[in-house]
Amino acid sequence: LQRIAATMSDAPDHITEVRVRLFVNRLLGVDVIKQTFTAQIKLEASWVDPDLTELHAEVIKDTERVLEPDDAKSNQRKGVLRVLVNGKRHRKTFFAPRLA
Numbered sequence: 001l002q003r004i005a006a007t008m009s010d011a012p013d014h015i016t017e018v019r020v021r022l023f024v025n026r027l028l029g030v031d032v033i034k035q036t037f038t039a040q041i042k043l044e045a046s047w048v049d050p051d052l053t054e055l056h057a058e059v060i061k062d063t064e065r066v067l068e069p070d071d072a073k074s075n076q077r078k079g080v081l082r083v084l085v086n087g088k089r090h091r092k093t094f095f096a097p098r099l100a
Contacts, residue, residue: 018047018097045097052083052094059085 026040059067066086073082073089074096081096082089 016047016049016095016097018045020045047095047097049095051092052081055083055085055090055092 021044023042023044024039025042028038028040030037056067059065064086066084068084070082070084070089074080076096079096081094083094084090
């Protein structure tokens with residue numbers, strides 16, 4: 001388990017625990033000369049952002065409200081997720097783990 005710090009400007013000292021699981025479905029080949037292998041895998045990451053959980057709970061109470069990622073303002077490489085509620089940018093920045 002590794003802890004990574006979010007790089008959000010509004011919470012520079014905030015730490016979010018991200019759980020990562022890797023499933024190896026099938027080992028397809030091993031190249032001992034190149035010291036590599038090819039595999040069919042599934043990578044799963046999970047975390048809890050209490051503020052995003054709360055916002056999601058508020059939105060699903062009202063079936064006319066839509067919560068979606070703001071791809072234009074989000075930057076997963078920097079750990080930043082921005083969301084739109086009914087097409088309008090929400091004021092809070094949320095955590096998104098860097099998985100690249």
